[in-house]
Amino acid sequence: MQANERQLLPLEVAPLTSTFFARLRGQDLLRSRLVYIASSPVRVARTPRLAAQTDGDHIFKLVWQLRGGALMTQGGQTIRLAPGKMTIYRLSSPYQLHTHGDYRALMLKVDLADMPEWRRLAERCEGLAIPVDAAAHAALAALRVQLRWGSDPSIGQVEDAALELVFGSFWRYQREQLYNAPMPSERLTKARRVVLERLADTLLAPEDLAYALNMSVRGLYDEFRRYRMTPPAAFIRELRLEQCYLALLDATPQRRSITHIALEHGFSDGAHFARVFRKRYGVSPGDLRARGKQLG
Structure with a gap:
């Protein structure tokens, strides 16, 4: 998967079928990097060595699961991603992703160093499989358009609006979890x-x-x-x-x-x-x- 390092951060990649294929399409926005990926089943890993290359612990990746499924493990926690779910995780922490089926996902790499309020929300939602609500779905649609339009003059406005919608979804999810999240006893x-x-x-x-x-x-x-x-x-x-x-x-x-x-x-x-x-x-x-x- 030679396109990997051009579109994504370096990863260790292990195809799980003899007829492996992968297609990636990326677009630089103003403060983030957008990548659409389609692949046959694969296991990828961001090893401790690769994670250590990340420039700080304020860089996150937001993932919308579009088709197929995946198991993601980070920090000893495993989550199952299915269509209609999204997650966010920190790139400075090692992780493994094991995909299955006809895998499709949209990924947004974003630096939250200058956005402490959004970073806090990202940390609270880190490593969770979160339902895609109407706002997050609208953000997904707006970002997918950018892959077709390329460097449009309005790209900054679209990016800002999409991030506002996503973090609004995170806020509503956290408000619900504060009351309903399982407790140990x-x-x-x-x-x-x-x-x-x-x-x-x-x-x-x-x-x-x-x-x-x-x-x-x-x-x-x-x-x-x-x-x-x-x-x-x-x-x-x-x-x-x-x-x-x-x-x-x-x-x-x-x-x-x-x-x-x-x-x-x-x-x-x-x-x-x-x-x-x-x-x-x-x-x-x-x-x-x-x-x-x-x-x-």
């Missing part, structure tokens, strides 16, 4: 529900979680340690921040002020909230809110 599921129901309670503490779960404080800490979770206090703080993060990206017309969002999620001091938020996400609440306007 029923007690931890209930603990999450208690925290989410009492986000505005600035006095909420591990002792309150233990009481709600009908267990001792020591038993509560043991439960979190058993499943290698962060300690209860950090768990509460993380859920507060996650909810604030999603609220700041919310593009609905009825907007609340940043101070209001901080208060209703249990932060009693706006300046403290801004410091903690920036430390956690690498972006200020105000800058993230500006990105939320674009997502809307």
Whole structure:
């Protein structure tokens, strides 16, 4: 697959059939690289040596699965990709991709070094098989057109619009997962529900979680340690921040002020909230809110 290094980053390629074929078509956009790939079954690997050549850990690849299927393994986690699914992953981490059937995919390599708010969303969705919703489907259609039109003067506008649509999809997916993602145990599921129901309670503490779960404080800490979770206090703080993060990206017309969002999620001091938020996400609440306007 000699076209591999021209269109994609270097990979180790092992065809899985005697009649192997691959067809790649690529297009440079303003801040990303777009590639359409069609191939017979193949196993590809970005080895540790090849991954180490990536210029930083802020370069990601977004993949829309169009036809056929694939198993992707990265960081000890394996996901199954089928038509109607998409995923995003970091190119500085080694991975393996094992395709089957009549494989078709559209891939977008994008550098998020100067987009900390989008990078955070990419990290949250990294290595997940995410359903392609209407917005992500529209982004896919817009990008596929670029492969036919080539270097069109409007390419930057199309690229920006497509990325806004995709990251809007990621935001909606994460908002849903915050409430519904599986937890390691029923007690931890209930603990999450208690925290989410009492986000505005600035006095909420591990002792309150233990009481709600009908267990001792020591038993509560043991439960979190058993499943290698962060300690209860950090768990509460993380859920507060996650909810604030999603609220700041919310593009609905009825907007609340940043101070209001901080208060209703249990932060009693706006300046403290801004410091903690920036430390956690690498972006200020105000800058993230500006990105939320674009997502809307």
